[in-house]
Amino acid sequence: MVAGPTSTGPGKERLRLWIRLLRASRTIEAELRERLKKEFDTTLPRFDVMAALYRSPEGMLMSDLSRFLLVSNGNVTGIVDRLVSEGLVTRARRNGDRRTSMVRLTEEGSKSFAAIAAAHENWVGELLGTVSEDEARRLTGMLKSFRSNWEGRE
Amino acid sequence: MVAGPTSTGPGKERLRLWIRLLRASRTIEAELRERLKKEFDTTLPRFDVMAALYRSPEGMLMSDLSRFLLVSNGNVTGIVDRLVSEGLVTRARRNGDRRTSMVRLTEEGSKSFAAIAAAHENWVGELLGTVSEDEARRLTGMLKSFRSNWEGRE
DNA sequence: TTATAAAACTTTAAGCTTGAAATAATTGCG
DNA sequence: CGCAATTATTTCAAGCTTAAAGTTTTATAA
Structure with missing residues (x-):
């Protein structure tokens, strides 16, 4: 998913876009993951x-979490277990x-998250620093319309 | 990484961008992963x-692969083992x-990849269909300049 | 009612991923 | 030369991830 187009043709421009998109998000994600680990001993x-x-x-219900985060049910189970x-x-x-259970942050979890989120927002601002606000x-607009056109998730 | 901004302020616009970027790439990635599995019984x-x-x-050397794909050394070892x-x-x-070894596609691997890559390019064209060529x-230009400005990898 | 289906969730197996520790081979320097 | 540092890679433990199968509870409907 991270290599260049292997041919020329009609889909080439979109393939290039996809590769850039993927490389950008992987690079930022890797940096954020590393900092979360180092600074707060947690994970993405x-x-x-x-x-x-x-x-x-x-x-939130487990299924709400799974839907919202775009990951599988079983995945959420493990992460919530650890939290x-x-x-x-x-x-x-x-x-x-009685099939369902409400998942909530504890007092401690809420405090902990607030601190991490503040740092996180600064990191993102820094890592995307070369992109002007405008x-x-x-x-964002382009990406938003792309997604909402493609399918109905939110 | 997939939720919305938790505050307003200077970094807000970039945080929004990051969340959109991440959701877009996760959604596309999930779809491609599923199709690779279903159609070709392989993985991303x-x-x-x-x-x-x-x-x-x-x-390519193992370290070339690791650097190029933006993943860790140990990761590449496992994937190559299976291939x-x-x-x-x-x-x-x-x-x-003698510390290093050259990794190459076999004849079969090359043929196999060519077929998968053709389908892959079509899928990406389809999934990004709402984005015009222009x-x-x-x-792509924005993402490219962002990355090369941010750090020296390629 | 009472089977039967559907829904919410957990479990499981296989594979992906990282960071750190361990191995092995090469390089550099006194 | 001889040995310390460096480089390339593998191994390992822990956690993430999915799809599929299993469990429990709720809804449906004959």
């Missing part, structure tokens, strides 16, 4: 889950539907 | 390694420097 998947929960103080065992998150069995807005 | 990492080797008929055991790739010990060129 944990950060993702906590970020989602931080936006939903009322809690629970670290005291950052709780799984609350529900009376209404360019960022335009790029 | 295998495809990446084969794509790199296809561009270098003379072969070797499937007869798609060879590791040739070198006389000059827009694709502009986006």
Whole structure:
């Protein structure tokens, strides 16, 4: 996914775009992962889950998390397990539907996330520093319309 | 990495961009992974390694692969191991420097890759279909300059 | 009711991924 | 030369990831 086009033709320009997109996101992702590890001894998947929960103080179902984060159900199970065992998150069995459980940040998890998120936002600002605010807005617009055109997820 | 900004401020626009970038690449990546599995019973990492080797008929060192694909050394070892055991790739010990080995596609690997790459290019064209050729060129340019400004890898 | 299907989740097996430690070969320098 | 540092690679442990199969609970409908 990271090599160059192997031919010329109609799809070439879009293939180039895809390769650039992928290389850019991998490079940034690698840098963020490294800093999360070094500075906060955590991982990107944990950060993702906590970020989602931080936006939903009322809690989220496992399936909400899985859908929102674009990862599989089983995947979320493992990450939440570990967050629970670290005291950052709780799984609350529900009376209404006993198949499901509400996942929420604990007090500690919320505090912890706020600190990490602040650093994270600065890192992203730094790593994308060469993109002007205006360019960022335009790029975001292009990517947004692309996704929402392609399929209905959010 | 996939949730929205948690605050307003100067870095907000770039954080939005990063989230869009990540969601776009994850969505496309997931779709490509699924099709590679279904249609060719292979994986993205295998495809990446084969794509790199296809561009270098003379072969690549393990460290070349690792650098080019932006993944760790140990990672490449495992993927190449599996490709070797499937007869798609060879590791040739070198006389000059016996620490290293040249990795090459076999005849079969080369044929196999050519077929997969053709399908792959069509898929990408389809998945990025809502982006015009012209827009694709502009986006690519932005992403390219961003990366080369940020650091010296290629 | 009461089977049967559907939904929410967990478990499992296989593979991917990293960072760190271990091996082995080469290079450089006193 | 001889040995310390460097380089190329593999091994390892832990965690991430998916698809598929399994479990439990809820909904449907004959």
